[in-house]
Amino acid sequence: MSREQQAVQQARKAFLTGRSKPLDYRIKQLQNLKQFIKEKTTDIANAMRKDLHKTANATQLFEILGLEGEINLAVSKLAEWAAPRPVNKNLLTIADDVYIQPEPLGVVLIIGAWNYPIAVTLQPLVGAIAAGNAAVVKPSEVSSHTAKVLELLPLYLDPEMYQVVTGGVPETQELLRQRFDHIFYTGSSAVGKLVMEAAAHHLTPVTLELGGKSPCYIDKNCDIRIACRRITWGKYMNCGQTCIAPDYILCESSIQDKVINEIQKCIQEFYTNDPKSFADYGRIINQRHFKRIMALTEDSTVAIGGDSDESEFYIAPTVLRDVTPGSKVMQEEIFGPILPIVIVNDLKEAIQFINEREKPLALYVFSSSKKVIKQMISETSSGALVANDCLVHFTISDLPFGGVGNSGTGRYHGKYSFDQLSHLRSCLIKKLNMEGVNQMRYPPHTTEKLRWARVLLLKQVNLARWRQVAQVATLAALTVFVVQVRCSSKWVNVVNKS
Amino acid sequence: MEKQVVDGLREVFQSGRSRPLQYRKQQLGALHRLITEHQEDIEQALKQDLNRNTYNTSLFELISIENDIKLAESEMADWAAPRPVKKNLNSALDNVYIKPEPLGVVLIIGTWNYPWAMILQPLVGAIAAGNAAVLKPSELSEHSARLMKELLPLYLDKEMYQVVTGGVPETQELLRQRFDHIFYTGSSMVGKLVMEAAARHLTPVTLELGGKSPCYVDKNCDIAVACRRITWGKFANCGQTCIAPDYILCEPSIQDRIVEEIQKTLLEFYQTDPKSSPDYCRIINTRHFDRVLALMNECTIALGGESDRSQCYIAPTVLKDVLPHFKIMQEEIFGPLLPIVTVNGLSEAIQFINAREKPLALYVFSSDKTVIKRMLAETSSGGVTVNDVLMHYTVDTLPFGGVGNSGMGRYHGKHTFDQLSHHRACLIKSFAMEGLNDARYPPLTAARLRKAKFFMQHRLCSCSGICVWAVIATLLAIGLKDNVP
Numbered sequence: 001m002s003r004e005q006q007a008v009q010q011a012r013k014a015f016l017t018g019r020s021k022p023l024d025y026r027i028k029q030l031q032n033l034k035q036f037i038k039e040k041t042t043d044i045a046n047a048m049r050k051d052l053h054k055t056a057n058a059t060q061l062f063e064i065l066g067l068e069g070e071i072n073l074a075v076s077k078l079a080e081w082a083a084p085r086p087v088n089k090n091l092l093t094i095a096d097d098v099y100i101q102p103e104p105l106g107v108v109l110i111i112g113a114w115n116y117p118i119a120v121t122l123q124p125l126v127g128a129i130a131a132g133n134a135a136v137v138k139p140s141e142v143s144s145h146t147a148k149v150l151e152l153l154p155l156y157l158d159p160e161m162y163q164v165v166t167g168g169v170p171e172t173q174e175l176l177r178q179r180f181d182h183i184f185y186t187g188s189s190a191v192g193k194l195v196m197e198a199a200a201h202h203l204t205p206v207t208l209e210l211g212g213k214s215p216c217y218i219d220k221n222c223d224i225r226i227a228c229r230r231i232t233w234g235k236y237m238n239c240g241q242t243c244i245a246p247d248y249i250l251c252e253s254s255i256q257d258k259v260i261n262e263i264q265k266c267i268q269e270f271y272t273n274d275p276k277s278f279a280d281y282g283r284i285i286n287q288r289h290f291k292r293i294m295a296l297t298e299d300s301t302v303a304i305g306g307d308s309d310e311s312e313f314y315i316a317p318t319v320l321r322d323v324t325p326g327s328k329v330m331q332e333e334i335f336g337p338i339l340p341i342v343i344v345n346d347l348k349e350a351i352q353f354i355n356e357r358e359k360p361l362a363l364y365v366f367s368s369s370k371k372v373i374k375q376m377i378s379e380t381s382s383g384a385l386v387a388n389d390c391l392v393h394f395t396i397s398d399l400p401f402g403g404v405g406n407s408g409t410g411r412y413h414g415k416y417s418f419d420q421l422s423h424l425r426s427c428l429i430k431k432l433n434m435e436g437v438n439q440m441r442y443p444p445h446t447t448e449k450l451r452w453a454r455v456l457l458l459k460q461v462n463l464a465r466w467r468q469v470a471q472v473a474t475l476a477a478l479t480v481f482v483v484q485v486r487c488s489s490k491w492v493n494v495v496n497k498s
Numbered sequence: 499m500e501k502q503v504v505d506g507l508r509e510v511f512q513s514g515r516s517r518p519l520q521y522r523k524q525q526l527g528a529l530h531r532l533i534t535e536h537q538e539d540i541e542q543a544l545k546q547d548l549n550r551n552t553y554n555t556s557l558f559e560l561i562s563i564e565n566d567i568k569l570a571e572s573e574m575a576d577w578a579a580p581r582p583v584k585k586n587l588n589s590a591l592d593n594v595y596i597k598p599e600p601l602g603v604v605l606i607i608g609t610w611n612y613p614w615a616m617i618l619q620p621l622v623g624a625i626a627a628g629n630a631a632v633l634k635p636s637e638l639s640e641h642s643a644r645l646m647k648e649l650l651p652l653y654l655d656k657e658m659y660q661v662v663t664g665g666v667p668e669t670q671e672l673l674r675q676r677f678d679h680i681f682y683t684g685s686s687m688v689g690k691l692v693m694e695a696a697a698r699h700l701t702p703v704t705l706e707l708g709g710k711s712p713c714y715v716d717k718n719c720d721i722a723v724a725c726r727r728i729t730w731g732k733f734a735n736c737g738q739t740c741i742a743p744d745y746i747l748c749e750p751s752i753q754d755r756i757v758e759e760i761q762k763t764l765l766e767f768y769q770t771d772p773k774s775s776p777d778y779c780r781i782i783n784t785r786h787f788d789r790v791l792a793l794m795n796e797c798t799i800a801l802g803g804e805s806d807r808s809q810c811y812i813a814p815t816v817l818k819d820v821l822p823h824f825k826i827m828q829e830e831i832f833g834p835l836l837p838i839v840t841v842n843g844l845s846e847a848i849q850f851i852n853a854r855e856k857p858l859a860l861y862v863f864s865s866d867k868t869v870i871k872r873m874l875a876e877t878s879s880g881g882v883t884v885n886d887v888l889m890h891y892t893v894d895t896l897p898f899g900g901v902g903n904s905g906m907g908r909y910h911g912k913h914t915f916d917q918l919s920h921h922r923a924c925l926i927k928s929f930a931m932e933g934l935n936d937a938r939y940p941p942l943t944a945a946r947l948r949k950a951k952f953f954m955q956h957r958l959c960s961c962s963g964i965c966v967w968a969v970i971a972t973l974l975a976i977g978l979k980d981n982v983p
Contacts, residue, residue: 018876057942061950087895098893103878105901181902189700196697200690203707205906208700223929233939270940280940355512373926378517381599384923392925396594398583399923404601405678409702411921424908426881426896427874428889432720432865442730443767443777445553457561457892475973482973 004174007136007163011107014160015134020104023082027075029129029157033122034071036156037064040149044118047145051117052238053283062237063119066395070123073397073414074130081130081418084427092437092456097429102422104132106181111172111195113186114143114285115241115335120186120209121150125162127417133182134161138175140187141168142285180204182421186243187211188333189358189406207410207420209243210403211333212360216246216390217350217376219367220255227366227388228262231339232270234364234390236317239282240337244362246390247333248323248340250350256341260303260319263339267304267317276314284313284336293336296329300340325353347372351379359383359405364390383407500668503632503660504675507603510657511630516600519578523571525625528653529618530567533560536649540614543641547613548735549780558735559615565894566619569911570626577626577915580924588934588953593926598919600628602678607669607692609683610638610782611738611832616683617646620704621659623914629679630658634672636684637665638782677701679918683740684708685830686855686903704907704917706740707900708830709857713743713887714847714873716864717752724863724885725759728836729767731887733814736779737790737834741859743887744831745820747847750840757800757816760836764801764814773804773811781810781833790833793826797837822850844869848876856880856902861887880904 001009019025037044041064045056048063074081084099108128112121121139128135139147147166154164165175176183176198185195186209199206218227235246251259267275275281284290290313297306297320305318315337323329323340330340344350354363363382367373373387383403384393393399394413402411412420440452515521533540537560544550544559570577580595604624608617617633624631633650635643647661662668673680673695682692683706696703715724732743748756768775781787787810794803794817802815812834820826820837827837841847851860860879864870870884880900881890890896891910899908909917937949 021875055942057944057947061938061942061947065951087893089895090893093889093893098896100897101874193697193700196700197694200693200697203686203690203693203705203903203906210700226929226932229932229939230935233935278940280942368929377597377924379514381920382922384925386925386927388927388929389925392588392927393923396583396586396589396923396925398585399594399925400596400921401923404920404922406700409700423878423901424897425879425901426890426893426898428881428883428886428893428896429870430883430885430889432723432863432885435723435726438727438730441557442726443775444769445551445557445777447553450553450556453557454561457565478973482976486976 002174004165004171005178007165008107008175008178008180010160011134011136011163014158015104015106019158020129020132020134020161023078026129026132027078029162030071030075030126032156033126033129033153034068036153037067037118037122040152043149043152044146047143047149048118050145051114051143052241052285053281054238055279058238058280058282059118063116067119067122067126069395069397070126070414070417074126074418077415078130078418081415082132085424090457093428093430095431095434097427099427101425101427102131102419103425105421105423106133108133108135108421109175109178109180109183110135110137111175111183111185111187112137112139113243114140114146115238115243117143117146117150124184124186124207124412124417124421127412127421128184129157129162130418131421133421136163136165136175136180138165138167138172141166182207184410184412184421185209189408192408207402207412208408209401209410209412210361210406210408211243211335212358212403212407213247213330213333214244214360214362214364214382215350215354216249216364217347217354217366218249218251218255218259219347219365219369219372220252221372222366222368222388224255224258225262228259229266230389231364231366232263232266232317235339236267236271236281236337237391239284239315240339241282241285241335242391244384244391244394245335246339246362246364247360248330248342250342250344250353252345253343256321256343259341260321263319264304271317275317276309276312281317284315287313289313289336290315293334293338296332296334296336297338299327300329303341305337347375351376354380359403359407361403361407362386362391362393381405500662500671501675503662504603504672504677507630507632507658507660511600511602515655516625516628516630516658519574522574522625522628525654525659526567526571526622529622529625530564532649532653533563533614533618536645539645539649540642543645544613544639546641547610547639548738548782549778550735551776554734554777554779559612562615562892563618563622566622566911566914569894570622570915573912574626574915577912578628586953589925589927591928591931593924595924597922597924598627598916599922601918601920602629604629604631604679604681604918605672605675605677606631606633607672607680607682607684608633608635610636610642611735611740613639613642614646616706620681620683620909620914620918623909623918624681625659626915627918629918631660632672632677633659633661634669635661635663637663679704681907681909681918682706686905689905704899704909705905706898706907706909707858707903707905708740708832709855709900709904710744710827710830711741711857711859711861711879712847712851713746713861714844714851714863715746715748715752715756716844716862716866716869717749718866718869719863719885720865721752721755722759722762725756726763727886728861728863729760729763729814732836733764733767733778733834734888736781736812737836738779738782738832739888741881741888741891742832743836743859743861744857745827745837745839747839747841747850749843753818753838753840756838757818760816761801768814772813773806773809778814781812784810786810786833787812790831790835793829793831793833793835796821796824797826800838802834844872848873851877856900856904858900858904859883859888859890878902 397414400411894911897908
């Protein structure tokens with residue numbers, strides 16, 4: 001039996017004991033996960049520095065903080081999330097118990113990515129644990145130092161219930177041959193297809209957090225200076241290796257120079273004159289990606305940056321101008337610190353440009369005009385849309401995070417992670433009395449019986465609305481009571497005075 | 499041909515015609531008229547396909563479709579509206595919401611047992627969500643397929659919604675095209691092929707599959723009533739219902755009683771000769787007839803067992819003392835055979851169920867709350883009805899779907915709308931308050947980190963509940979003020 005098979009078997013065996021069902025157990029595991037992060041902060045920070053040249057503060061802000069937030073949210077809300085969820089009934093089921101019961105799925109496979117190796121590997125794990133599942137975690141081998149730290153998870157979590165399997169492509173393929181109850185994959189669309197194909201053999205549902213080219217439209221009616229600050233921040237964070245980084249800019253030719261000037265100012269402000277020696281500027285993950293990204297710039301005009309150093313996998317924050325749709329840099333997701341500017345004549349052309357391409361994971365629009373924003377929203381599609389900023393939707397745990405079309409399927413963060421990794425089981429609890437009502441459905445069938453069936457099935461009872469009505473009525477009654485009391489006491493005062 | 503159809507639909511979808519709610523409502527209204535004006539034709543087609551009578555057609559198909567259409571028409575504005583979400587301190591001044599959007603072109607592959615409901619209910623959701631759709635009715639229920647192909651273009655926008663008929667080759671060709679969602683109802687085996695095909699285009703899928711839905715009858719229950727309900731659910735549509743109770747689990751001491759009660763009920767429902775009862779259906783075709791009949795081979799017949807191949811008729815049949823390794827326990831029956839497997843109590847029943855694939859439905863009959871509680875807590879299934887069968891299907895606020903081998907995704911009512919929409923996360927910020935953003939920009943000092951942490955970690959709580967209490971408290975305060983000495 002391969003190591004991967006063993007890991008899955010152990011996890012399933014642990015799951016079948018039922019020990020992950022009680023909420024106490026899940027909360028304990030989540031707290032242990034938090035402890036892991038706290039106690040291994042230095043190890044994680046060091047690993048991130050080696051893998052991606054991230055500073056400790058950047059690791060805190062862009063990986064740890066979000067993860068801690070997710071853990072805290074899950075711990076505080078778990079009882080609510082896991083409780084039966086009552087639903088509106090019809091007349092036929094009015095005396096019955098009707099609700100949706102969230103249940104664990106079983107064994108979840110989580111395949112992480114290398115760009116935010118802690119966040120995108122462990123945030124899904126938070127949802128898996130909260131929902132009562134067992135999990136097999138496969139960190140990306142590309143961020144090898146962080147993968148090593150993640151191997152320490154079994155020292156904190158229930159080691160049979162949550163397994164960590166490291167390795168490369170062969171190990172991942174072996175894992176994908178096993179049967180899981182859900183597969184959560186973060187990575188490229190190309191591999192996403194292979195994951196879904198493998199999942200199909202076992203009818204395993206999948207969540208695929210993929211990528212694409214996230215467009216960034218800058219309207220000429222906007223505060224270009226601020227727009228460029230926010231875009232610069234979002235683009236060059238983690239050296240452009242962010243799935244929701246603004247991939248390329250679309251704008252009218254009249255503002256291209258201003259955009260370039262402003263971005264240059266910001267680069268200088270954020271990363272100094274020499275980003276290479278600045279601690280807060282990252283590096284490309286490895287040589288393969290370094291070469292890939294450099295090749296993308298070959299047929300374009302450099303407006304800012306362009307310098308590089310292969311020995312360090314360093315690529316300067318770069319802006320390309322007058323980029324044509326046919327150029328290399330517009331054929332694939334850049335995932336690096338290269339920011340192409342493509343000229344369009346107006347919003348309509350920008351929308352057309354976006355719609356001719358695959359639906360992106362994120363779409364950014366900078367404009368002071370509500371009309372422009374509205375049009376962009378209604379005439380395009382994307383995983384998410386942010387107006388007048390970049391990336392920050394990732395931090396709002398009540399917003400579902402995920403793609404559409406080529407950028408992915410499924411969503412997570414906050415309660416969405418819990419729901420995504422649960423089975424929401426429909427439950428209808430009836431009693432054995434009132435059998436008379438059922439006559440209308442039994443053969444021999446008659447027109448009269450059918451008439452009754454229609455009435456009972458087609459009328460919905462909206463309990464929420466009844467509750468609202470009751471609330472308003474109570475409030476009204478209370479008001480009347482109060483007014484009455486005050487009036488009568490005023491009257492008493494008047495009488496007393498006289 | 500199939501590629502042309504899909505490309506054409508995509509072009510029409512991209513024109514934006516299906517975006518306005520008015521258009522969608524119009525189409526739903528037209529669909530409603532289709533089933534009302536052609537009810538008789540539909541009943542006739544089903545009579546030919548499955549020997550279904552008019553009442554059963556209404557009861558099991560048309561009412562559900564009508565319900566979903568009415569619901570979608572009245573609730574669509576609500577469903578399609580932006581859905582606000584909780585913010586954190588960072589986004590306190592922003593517009594944060596989820597916007598449901600159409601996916602694009604949806605492929606709906608129907609099945610033959612409820613040929614109208616299984617295609618039109620998903621279609622209602624597809625239309626309501628603003629999608630275009632290709633419908634592929636099952637060729638096995640050929641009269642219904644032909645009628646659907648003829649009628650749909652007379653009522654719905656034929657450039658936005660098309661019916662493609664045919665068999666396996668046509669379905670395979672369709673599956674080679676690129677869709678934005680595939681909704682498949684049918685067997686688990688074909689479900690795998692559908693998902694595999696979908697994977698090539700990263701197309702999300704809803705798979706409404708099947709399995710063996712167990713039905714546990716506790717010795718503490720009103721066995722007569724339990725058996726009436728089970729008999730109804732099992733033999734409706736001649737057992738060809740994805741959520742029919744597939745087999746019974748019970749203790750040996752009540753097996754004979756169960757057989758007796760089912761016998762009584764069968765007599766009441768279908769009289770002495772079910773073959774001539776207008777309410778008793780037929781098996782869809784001779785292939786399935788042969789398949790179902792063969793399942794009886796090793797079994798002891800307690801009731802029924804008669805058949806007539808020329809009519810694809812199999813009598814309502816109960817088999818007793820069935821053993822786990824019998825052929826009938828290896829596949830979904832999808833026919834009017836009801837095996838009884840005896841177990842020595844609830845624990846063994848639960849173990850039996852958990853040793854098998856997760857079913858689409860699970861039934862438990864008991865007057866004992868602890869029995870019900872344990873059964874629900876220790877098993878998994880798509881849905882559950884306790885003390886009845888099939889009925890969770892009729893509550894449109896309950897999501898209908900499977901888990902594991904019985905499927906993925908869910909639908910009915912609003913769930914169909916949600917399933918066939920993209921829920922786009924939207925965050926609309928302004929250019930103001932740029933100062934607040936300084937905390938996130940490099941250089942990332944400890945001070946900046948502290949500030950950023952503060953803003954990210956505080957959620958804003960829901961206001962409405964607090965407001966109501968605040969108002970009540972204020973009123974009480976005003977009222978009691980003068981009365982406090």
